[in-house]
Structures are given as structure tokens and as C-alpha cells.
Amino acid sequence: MNIFGIKSKICFDKGSIEYLNTIKNKRVCIVTDPFMLKSGAADKITNIFKANKVEYEIFSEIRPDPPVETVSAGVNKMRTFKPDVIVALGGGSSIDATKSIILFTVKILNASGDNYNKPLFIAIPTTSGTGSEVTSFSVITMGTTKFPLSDDEIVPDIAIVDADFVKTVPPQITADTAMDVLTHAIEAYVSTNNSDYTDALCEKVVKLVFEYLLKAYKDGNDMVAREKLHNASCMAGMAFTNANLGINHSIAHTIGANFHIPHGRSNAIILPYIIKYNANLESIKESETAKKYAELSKILGLPSSSSKEGVNSLIYAIKILMKETNIPMSLKEANVDKNELFNKIQSMANTALKDNCTVTNPRMPNEEELIRLFKELYGE
Incomplete structure (x- = not known):
């Protein structure tokens, strides 16, 4: 039930x-x-x-x-x-x-x-x-x-x-926090605890963030954009308190604790990698998760003639948002020291594996897969 x-x-x-x-x-x-x-x-x-x-x-x-x-x-x-x-x-x-x-x-x-x-x-x-x-x-x-x-x-x-x-929140914090909202919605949407009720909230949140983030980022006095993002944040909270989240947040928790990157920025950096991992497009059988990501692309009016195209379109659109709001694309761009990350990588992977958010991720990772994800997140 x-x-x-x-x-x-x-x-x-x-x-x-x-x-x-x-x-x-x-x-x-x-x-x-x-x-x-x-x-x-x-x-x-x-x-x-x-x-x-x-x-x-x-x-x-x-x-x-x-x-x-x-x-x-x-x-x-x-x-x-x-x-x-x-x-x-x-x-x-x-x-x-x-x-x-x-x-x-x-x-x-x-x-x-x-x-x-x-x-x-x-x-x-x-x-x-x-x-x-x-x-x-x-x-x-x-x-x-x-x-x-x-x-x-x-x-x-x-x-x-x-x-x-929130009308005086600086542009970069506006972007970081709105990307946190987007991550909440996307993770709750594919969570193993999702439902019709949470999906409806998530779909609306994703539309609001894509429509109003850049407007609020470029003009903090745009109170319509501010209000829409504020409502989206609250609606995403309603969704994930019922559906829970996934490994995007599990990884962000340990990155934040070890490297003190703002939580929303950590989530944004991680998000494209997790969508790719969860969609598992290399699998012979098309996953239900990939279909759900593609559904979000359809809602946003992005190319999505197949699940693969829809997943890639969503990832590409998120990266555009990140680029337009000066969010780093990797942990390297976020000035994380490579040696320090790699020295901590096993313990961080283990911590992420035990995080409460991991249990509702649509694809259950093992420690080796998480270590590989951390390495990919560093970038080259």
C-alpha cells in the first residue's frame, strides 16, 4: 500500500x-x-x-x-x-x-x-x-x-x-538552489517509491525550473520568476518527502561533507552522470527508468523519438542550464583536489552506498560502480 x-x-x-x-x-x-x-x-x-x-x-x-x-x-x-x-x-x-x-x-x-x-x-x-x-x-x-x-x-x-x-538572493545561489530543486524532482520521479501523485508534482516542478531559472538568474527583481521557483522548491519537497530520492543525493551528501561544495551545486554536477547511469542505455532491454527520463524530455518539448534520444536530450538540456548559470561541469572544475578525492574515494563510495537515499534509487549500485562514478565526476 x-x-x-x-x-x-x-x-x-x-x-x-x-x-x-x-x-x-x-x-x-x-x-x-x-x-x-x-x-x-x-x-x-x-x-x-x-x-x-x-x-x-x-x-x-x-x-x-x-x-x-x-x-x-x-x-x-x-x-x-x-x-x-x-x-x-x-x-x-x-x-x-x-x-x-x-x-x-x-x-x-x-x-x-x-x-x-x-x-x-x-x-x-x-x-x-x-x-x-x-x-x-x-x-x-x-x-x-x-x-x-x-x-x-x-x-x-x-x-x-x-x-x-528570496528577491535579494545572489544569482549564483539562485542557480545552485534551483538546480537542487530540479534534482529533487528528477530523482523523486524515477524513485522506486514514486506514484501518480508524486509524478504530477515532479513534472510541474521540472517545467517551472526550466522556464524560470534563467529569468531569475539574469534578473533577481523578476518577482514572477522568483515566486515560481519558490513554489517549485516547495512542490519538489512534497514529492520527495513521499517518494524519497536516489544516489545523486547520496553522492552529494558525502561530497559536501568532504569538500564543502554547496549542496545544490554538488547535485547539479552529479545529475547528468546519474541520469546516464540510471538510464543504463547500454542494456539490451530498455529500462523503465530511461522511459521516464524520456517522458520528461517530451514534457519539455525536447527531441525524444526514442528513449535513448529522450535521455540524451534531457542530459544536454541540463548541461545547457549549468553552462548558462556558470555551474562547474565536473569536480575538477569545482576545484576539488584529485589526489584528495582519490585517497578518499573508497570510503566516500561506502558512505554513499549506506546513505538512506540509495535504497530508492532505480538502479542499485555496488561499491565498485560508485567508485567509477566518482572518478567520472572528477572529469579530465
């Missing part, structure tokens, strides 16, 4: 931040990063709470690829303040960290007999990429290893998808 569910209430369109005016007579903790305070983005939230005389505190120690130490500090903040509402403001790092903070705080306090109810969880994304505002996934870092967590209890209750929060 398949189950499709969307837990989060989604507030979208310009000005949807006004939803926060419904929060009254509550203790609120805002979880964010230092840049959100410095840039004034957090003021949009605090001004509303001040006007409504809402008691709030701010935890602003979030940093990229949130380490377990940051989560621990957030848990200590929560145990002291015990908020009724938590508002996560930021990109995937802020929202992911908040998920882990909530999960561990509730478990710790309840284990100590404190009987603390999970706070209302509101997520406000400031990048159009992770879709974390509607997913049950969180990724935290310990050393050079990223640990994906999955628990229905950490899905935000409210997602505020307000494009006003």
Missing part, C-alpha cells in the same frame, strides 16, 4: 508572512543564522511579534551544514525557554537544524519526565532550493559525515513560502 501525505499547511504568494499575525499569547523562539539578523530579514518577523506583544527569543547560531554541536546548543536554548512556537528562518541549514533541535528537545525533556509538548513549527525558507519546509528529512553533520534523519514528527506544521524573502 502506498501513502501520500502533505502535513504542512502552506501559505504562499507575496505577503504571506502576515500569517504570523495569528500568533498571539505564545512564547516564540526564532531559529536563524547571523546573516538573517544582519541583513534585516529577521526584522520582518520580529516587527510583527513586537506589534502583537509576543514574547520571543532568538537563537542565531546556525551555520552551513549544521554540525551536531550547533544542534546541541539549540537544544539547550529550547530546554531553558520552552517555547510554544518555533519559527525557522533561513535556507535548508536553518530549517534542518531546527528539525533536529525540536526532535531531540522533545525526546530529552519527555525522558526526564518534563512532559513537554512539541511546539508549533513554522518554517520560512529564504532560498528556493531544499523544500525542507514541507519534508520529514533533516541532515546534520558530524565531522566529515552527514547524517540524514527522517521522522514525521519534524515536518513543519506551517510553511510560509513568501518570495519577498
Whole structure:
């Protein structure tokens, strides 16, 4: 039996931040990063709470690829303040960290007999990429290893998808995060857990990214493009929280942990190679996965008279997007040291093999195949 569910209430369109005016007579903790305070983005939230005389505190120690130490500090903040509402403001790092903070705080306090109810969880994304505002996934870092967590209890209750929060995102981050969205959609589309419901979302997301990424990249003030990409990010999150992902993300997790390449950029670099691997065009029997990739090409109006042509058209179109947005085509172009990569390649392949995303990849790799993929990703 398949189950499709969307837990989060989604507030979208310009000005949807006004939803926060419904929060009254509550203790609120805002979880964010230092840049959100410095840039004034957090003021949009605090001004509303001040006007409504809402008691709030701010935890602003979030940093990229949130380490377990940051989560621990957030848990200590929560145990002291015990908020009724938590508002996560930021990109995937802020929202992911908040998920882990909530999960561990509730478990710790309840284990100590404190009987603390999970706070209302509101997520406000400031990048159009992770879709974390509607997913049950969180990724935290310990050393050079990223640990994906999955628990229905950490899905935000409210997602505020307000494009006003992304209109100042720089072009390169716009491109990196949008390519993350595209990867989410394509991986969920061919996942072994895909369904008619997730497929419909993925098809729409792919169309939106191809139509609006370059517009938002070239003109950050194009609010129609910004809004469409922001919606696409959220929709992709709905799809993959139900269908899961694949080895594109498994590989990206370990590359990010070891070489600190932004997650969306890592996914973009990897994507053409994974489509080729999963399609397995060299196989005597045409794969269902190749047919699905070709279906995306048809939806985009790309040449697809056969599955092979459709797969190659999709790969070519993705590479054009990458070239137009100055995304590296290989790990070499991303300035990864070849010797360091090859010294770590076996352990990285093993880590990717054990990643939770690998289990729903349409073609199950072995360690040797992953090592070969890492070598191809380096480029020459």
C-alpha cells in the first residue's frame, strides 16, 4: 500500500508572512543564522511579534551544514525557554537544524519526565532550493559525515513560502538552489517509491525550473520568476518527502561533507552522470527508468523519438542550464583536489552506498560502480 501525505499547511504568494499575525499569547523562539539578523530579514518577523506583544527569543547560531554541536546548543536554548512556537528562518541549514533541535528537545525533556509538548513549527525558507519546509528529512553533520534523519514528527506544521524573502538572493545561489530543486524532482520521479501523485508534482516542478531559472538568474527583481521557483522548491519537497530520492543525493551528501561544495551545486554536477547511469542505455532491454527520463524530455518539448534520444536530450538540456548559470561541469572544475578525492574515494563510495537515499534509487549500485562514478565526476 502506498501513502501520500502533505502535513504542512502552506501559505504562499507575496505577503504571506502576515500569517504570523495569528500568533498571539505564545512564547516564540526564532531559529536563524547571523546573516538573517544582519541583513534585516529577521526584522520582518520580529516587527510583527513586537506589534502583537509576543514574547520571543532568538537563537542565531546556525551555520552551513549544521554540525551536531550547533544542534546541541539549540537544544539547550529550547530546554531553558520552552517555547510554544518555533519559527525557522533561513535556507535548508536553518530549517534542518531546527528539525533536529525540536526532535531531540522533545525526546530529552519527555525522558526526564518534563512532559513537554512539541511546539508549533513554522518554517520560512529564504532560498528556493531544499523544500525542507514541507519534508520529514533533516541532515546534520558530524565531522566529515552527514547524517540524514527522517521522522514525521519534524515536518513543519506551517510553511510560509513568501518570495519577498528570496528577491535579494545572489544569482549564483539562485542557480545552485534551483538546480537542487530540479534534482529533487528528477530523482523523486524515477524513485522506486514514486506514484501518480508524486509524478504530477515532479513534472510541474521540472517545467517551472526550466522556464524560470534563467529569468531569475539574469534578473533577481523578476518577482514572477522568483515566486515560481519558490513554489517549485516547495512542490519538489512534497514529492520527495513521499517518494524519497536516489544516489545523486547520496553522492552529494558525502561530497559536501568532504569538500564543502554547496549542496545544490554538488547535485547539479552529479545529475547528468546519474541520469546516464540510471538510464543504463547500454542494456539490451530498455529500462523503465530511461522511459521516464524520456517522458520528461517530451514534457519539455525536447527531441525524444526514442528513449535513448529522450535521455540524451534531457542530459544536454541540463548541461545547457549549468553552462548558462556558470555551474562547474565536473569536480575538477569545482576545484576539488584529485589526489584528495582519490585517497578518499573508497570510503566516500561506502558512505554513499549506506546513505538512506540509495535504497530508492532505480538502479542499485555496488561499491565498485560508485567508485567509477566518482572518478567520472572528477572529469579530465
